[in-house]
Amino acid sequence: MNEDSFFEDLESQYSKQLPFVVYSRPINSVIKCWLQKDNDLYKTDTFKESGFVFAPFNLKDSDSSVLFPQEKCWFAEINSDLVETDTFSSTEILQNEEQKQHHIHLVSKGIEHIETDTLEKVVLSRCETKRIQNHNPITIFKRLLSRYKNAMVYCWFHPKVGLWIGATPELLFKVEGKRLTTISLAGTQPYKRVSQPQWTAKEYKEQQIVTDYITEQIEPYTKQINVSEVNTVRAGNLLHLKTKITSVLNDKAKLKSIIEALHPTPAVCGFPKGESKAFILKHENYNREYYTGFLGELNLKQTTSRNNNRRNVENNAYAVVKTQSNFYVNLRCMQLKNDVANIFVGGGITKDSIPENEWEETVNKSKTIGSVLD
Numbered sequence: 001m002n003e004d005s006f007f008e009d010l011e012s013q014y015s016k017q018l019p020f021v022v023y024s025r026p027i028n029s030v031i032k033c034w035l036q037k038d039n040d041l042y043k044t045d046t047f048k049e050s051g052f053v054f055a056p057f058n059l060k061d062s063d064s065s066v067l068f069p070q071e072k073c074w075f076a077e078i079n080s081d082l083v084e085t086d087t088f089s090s091t092e093i094l095q096n097e098e099q100k101q102h103h104i105h106l107v108s109k110g111i112e113h114i115e116t117d118t119l120e121k122v123v124l125s126r127c128e129t130k131r132i133q134n135h136n137p138i139t140i141f142k143r144l145l146s147r148y149k150n151a152m153v154y155c156w157f158h159p160k161v162g163l164w165i166g167a168t169p170e171l172l173f174k175v176e177g178k179r180l181t182t183i184s185l186a187g188t189q190p191y192k193r194v195s196q197p198q199w200t201a202k203e204y205k206e207q208q209i210v211t212d213y214i215t216e217q218i219e220p221y222t223k224q225i226n227v228s229e230v231n232t233v234r235a236g237n238l239l240h241l242k243t244k245i246t247s248v249l250n251d252k253a254k255l256k257s258i259i260e261a262l263h264p265t266p267a268v269c270g271f272p273k274g275e276s277k278a279f280i281l282k283h284e285n286y287n288r289e290y291y292t293g294f295l296g297e298l299n300l301k302q303t304t305s306r307n308n309n310r311r312n313v314e315n316n317a318y319a320v321v322k323t324q325s326n327f328y329v330n331l332r333c334m335q336l337k338n339d340v341a342n343i344f345v346g347g348g349i350t351k352d353s354i355p356e357n358e359w360e361e362t363v364n365k366s367k368t369i370g371s372v373l374d
């Protein structure tokens with residue numbers, strides 16, 4: 001399939017108001033799309049089906065996980081090197097003093113709660129609204145794609161749910177056969193072209209909370225957990241601290257149990273989970289919907305050959321079929337509604353947080369997605 005027909009099919013799907021998702025996984029030169037053949041809203045609670053999942057932050061909410069079932073979809077892919085983007089200049093997102101004071105107040109409340117209670121970390125967020133001139137989601141998707149090579153860049157649409165676009169640096173987890181990979185990502189600073197960025201004890205602590213939580217949560221379902229050293233990774237105009245965690249699933253592990261164990265992680269909710277989630281639902285004062293939820297491929301069959309000798313006619317006898325799922329946390333994302341983009345941004349709060357700096361952090365995060373809007 002060539003680039004023109006790939007994107008023409010997407011545009012036609014959108015103009016018919018039929019559900020679709022188009023995405024490219026990090027450091028992957030393939031763009032894939034799923035086009036659902038009808039406009040029904042399919043859901044999953046068991047995560048036993050095969051397809052593409054789009055799940056909300058609050059899984060217990062009425063917004064349960066939307067599924068594009070594999071058997072109801074057309075599927076296509078192209079090489080991302082083929083994609084051309086338009087030239088454009090983005091407009092600055094104007095900082096709103098009222099929103100700033102509101103966020104600073106929310107963060108201060110979070111710090112107070114941490115000081116007086118057992119809460120250690122809470123991730124507090126806000127929604128920033130920007131009027132846009134170009135609302136073609138495919139154009140915005142292509143712009144993100146050309147800027148964020150090491151992100152999961154996606155555009156997802158369902159006429160009964162809405163239109164979401166994002167470029168997330170965060171893997172929730174992936175499972176290939178029995179192998180589980182996840183990451184702990186937290187701590188944020190602007191990217192400034194220095195070779196050795198400095199991190200504070202506050203940021204290391206905030207990220208360590210996420211690593212400890214993840215390893216503890218996956219322990220009942222795994223054997224041999226390996227935790228990498230902490231590295232700095234770049235996500236567009238930002239840097240984060242990252243640890244990679246790999247392990248092997250035991251026979252007790254079901255995909256749903258791993259989802260319930262990990263989502264939402266302290267990277268996007270806080271620690272302890274119940275208390276931080278209750279604080280968010282009570283005080284954030286808006287509905288996160290799919291922001292800090294997760295999205296990705298569910299139970300897809302992947303065939304790999306054990307024998308690299310292509311001339312070996314018995315190759316098929318050595319082919320291994322593995323089931324694989326990969327989910328990304330829905331961050332650096334926005335919801336498009338008519339001529340408005342709702343951009344969602346947040347950051348982790350601990351007792352050492354400074355409210356003004358936390359506001360700045362959300363402003364920097366909003367530039368990831370804001371920079372592709374005009």
Ligand SMILES: C=C(O[C@@H]1C=C(C(=O)O)C=C[C@H]1O)C(=O)O
Nearest residue numbers: 185186187188267345346347348
């Ligand atoms: C919550 C967000 O990002 C998360 C919070 C981070 C932090 O607190 O430093 C860093 C990366 C993400 O895990 C967001 O981008 O909105």
